[in-house]
Amino acid sequence: MGLLEARGVEVTIDGAEILRGADLDLAAGELVAIVGPNGAGKSTLVRAVSGLRRPSAGAVHWSGRELRRMRGRELARARAFVPQRMPVPAGVSVREAVTIGRSALLRPLGRMTRADRAGVDGALARAGVTGFAERALATLSGGELQRVQIAIGLAQEAPVLIADEPTSQLDLGAAVDVAGLLRELADDGLAVLLVVHDLALAAAVADRVVVVHAGRTEAAGHPAEVLTPERLGRIWHADARLTAEGGRTALHVAWVASR
Amino acid sequence: MIAALVVALLVATGASLALGAVKVPIGEVLDTILGRGGSGPNHQIVAALRLPRTVEALAVGAALGVAGAVLQGALANPLASPDVIGVTGGAGFGAILILIAFPASVALVPVAALCFGLLAAALVFGFAWSGRNRGSTGKIVLAGIAMLSLFTAATTGLLASFPERAPSALFFIAGGLTNAGWEGLETTWPYFAAGGLLAAFLIRPLDRLALGDDVAASLGSRPQLIRLGAGVSAALLAAAAAAIAGLLGFLGLVVPHVVRMAGGTSSQAFVVPASALGGAALLAGADTLARTVRAPLELPVGPFMVLLGVPVFLWLLRKAV
Numbered sequence: 001m002g003l004l005e006a007r008g009v010e011v012t013i014d015g016a017e018i019l020r021g022a023d024l025d026l027a028a029g030e031l032v033a034i035v036g037p038n039g040a041g042k043s044t045l046v047r048a049v050s051g052l053r054r055p056s057a058g059a060v061h062w063s064g065r066e067l068r069r070m071r072g073r074e075l076a077r078a079r080a081f082v083p084q085r086m087p088v089p090a091g092v093s094v095r096e097a098v099t100i101g102r103s104a105l106l107r108p109l110g111r112m113t114r115a116d117r118a119g120v121d122g123a124l125a126r127a128g129v130t131g132f133a134e135r136a137l138a139t140l141s142g143g144e145l146q147r148v149q150i151a152i153g154l155a156q157e158a159p160v161l162i163a164d165e166p167t168s169q170l171d172l173g174a175a176v177d178v179a180g181l182l183r184e185l186a187d188d189g190l191a192v193l194l195v196v197h198d199l200a201l202a203a204a205v206a207d208r209v210v211v212v213h214a215g216r217t218e219a220a221g222h223p224a225e226v227l228t229p230e231r232l233g234r235i236w237h238a239d240a241r242l243t244a245e246g247g248r249t250a251l252h253v254a255w256v257a258s259r
Numbered sequence: 260m261i262a263a264l265v266v267a268l269l270v271a272t273g274a275s276l277a278l279g280a281v282k283v284p285i286g287e288v289l290d291t292i293l294g295r296g297g298s299g300p301n302h303q304i305v306a307a308l309r310l311p312r313t314v315e316a317l318a319v320g321a322a323l324g325v326a327g328a329v330l331q332g333a334l335a336n337p338l339a340s341p342d343v344i345g346v347t348g349g350a351g352f353g354a355i356l357i358l359i360a361f362p363a364s365v366a367l368v369p370v371a372a373l374c375f376g377l378l379a380a381a382l383v384f385g386f387a388w389s390g391r392n393r394g395s396t397g398k399i400v401l402a403g404i405a406m407l408s409l410f411t412a413a414t415t416g417l418l419a420s421f422p423e424r425a426p427s428a429l430f431f432i433a434g435g436l437t438n439a440g441w442e443g444l445e446t447t448w449p450y451f452a453a454g455g456l457l458a459a460f461l462i463r464p465l466d467r468l469a470l471g472d473d474v475a476a477s478l479g480s481r482p483q484l485i486r487l488g489a490g491v492s493a494a495l496l497a498a499a500a501a502a503i504a505g506l507l508g509f510l511g512l513v514v515p516h517v518v519r520m521a522g523g524t525s526s527q528a529f530v531v532p533a534s535a536l537g538g539a540a541l542l543a544g545a546d547t548l549a550r551t552v553r554a555p556l557e558l559p560v561g562p563f564m565v566l567l568g569v570p571v572f573l574w575l576l577r578k579a580v
Contacts, residue, residue, distance in 0.1 A: 075479045080477055081476065083474060086474050089526075092526055104478035109459070156478065
């Protein structure tokens with residue numbers, strides 16, 4: 001049994017059908033990239049399976065447990081959701097923010113134990129942010145903040161980390177850094193679900209890619225098998241070809257139509 | 260920082276009990292409070308007048324500080340205060356309605372302030388939680404401002420229609436404490452207690468909300484429920500405060516900002532308790548000053564506190580990042 005099993009998920013927002021039937025599976029140690037054009041429903045899909053948006057139809061199970069029946073700490077223990085960019089409250093340090101993440105595991109008014117503080121230290125270390133743990137969030141660069149957001153998710157100690165476009169506001173170096181971190185976490189046994197626009201990045205780090213198009217999951221599998229020139233042309237309306245060689249990937253795009 | 264606030268609170272409480280038109284030595288104050296006898300006039304003054312008034316000042320100050328802190332946290336808006344969810348406007352209307360239309364029933368003023376304050380907040384949350392995008396910060400703030408305008412207009416209308424009775428309403432609008440004994444607290448203490456308890460449970464959820472709705476939801480909280488809880492807590496606290504001390508809105512707006520600026524952090528685990536201590540110390544201190552500077556004349560503590568507080572606030576604001 002996988003960690004996540006979603007079947008026929010539909011989401012309607014203000015009368016508009018955003019998701020019309022999406023399936024998703026996720027197993028431990030696997031990095032799955034969700035790709036698709038703007039407005040295809042990628043973010044809506046991961047928000048729906050995370051419990052951030054109520055599906056209008058379909059079934060979502062986390063380790064066999066129905067999402068609809070999950071609340072509070074149980075939900076926090078099942079998955080961590082990392083948004084694209086969180087607001088930065090004044091005067092809050094990296095360690096304090098990760099401690100807030102850890103508080104998801106405490107009872108209301110319950111106190112942090114020694115194990116909880118060790119959990120915070122562990123999350124800081126795994127995300128590689130121990131070096132600036134005492135700095136205020138407001139002083140961090142975009143890439144550093146994204147790592148801190150991942151650390152907040154790791155502090156929940158959930159077996160699944162879901163990141164919604166973590167690299168889309170980052171420069172090349174920071175994007176490489178965050179992509180590498182997510183791959184490392186999957187290699188350590190975490191299941192990672194990554195919403196991403198950059199197809200070359202997806203092909204480089206993902207074990208599987210899931211293509212979302214017009215509210216449906218239309219293909220899933222190994223990047224090279226799924227991201228074919230035919231599909232790039234049909235779905236993204238681009239004349240493009242993906243190449244992969246020794247851990248390096250490239251997307252060859254005809255940016256300007258030849259005349 | 261918390262230690263400094265506790266010291267300020269103790270000093271303000273001691274001063275409030277000892278100082279006034281009659282100065283009572285602090286030894287006699289302690290004897291009275293600890294129940295170590297005493298039956299002279301000083302004992303009477305402390306036990307029957309100063310102690311209830313001081314406790315009221317502490318409760319009202321703490322309540323307004325906490326109400327402002329949880330609202331500013333829940334709405335992620337530095338301008339949030341009990342005004343913004345309609346409580347102040349509703350409470351003002353309720354009190355003035357009694358003072359103007361039913362002057363014989365003056366004892367009902369606290370009850371009316373409490374009821375209309377809670378009614379206004381209920382209307383705000385009712386509208387903010389209906390239709391699309393329910394429970395969003397923008398909807399709550401806009402519904403609150405609309406309700407504030409409505410009740411303020413109704414209050415002004417009442418005052419203008421009965422100008423000969425307006426003076427009796429002025430003290431309530433200005434805001435201040437009286438020597439009415441334990442009467443006010445006897446009716447309102449459950450509201451202070453419920454609002455304060457709810458605020459204590461909201462500290463951690465509010466810290467999660469400060470990292471955004473998505474992070475709060477990832478951590479298993481429900482952002483709309485946190486905002487609703489904060490609104491209920493603030494409405495209970497601010498309506499109870501208005502029932503006792505009239506309209507002291509400034510305190511709820513400013514105290515949380517001052518403790519954030521002075522403490523250098525917006526972590527709610529610090530801001531909420533520090534706002535309670537700071538608000539209590541500020542109101543007890545200001546009330547003591549208002550009673551003593553021109554004794555036996557009493558200055559209304561509301562405007563007095565604003566006149567002294569605004570320059571301090573602006574000075575802090577200049578230094579803040």
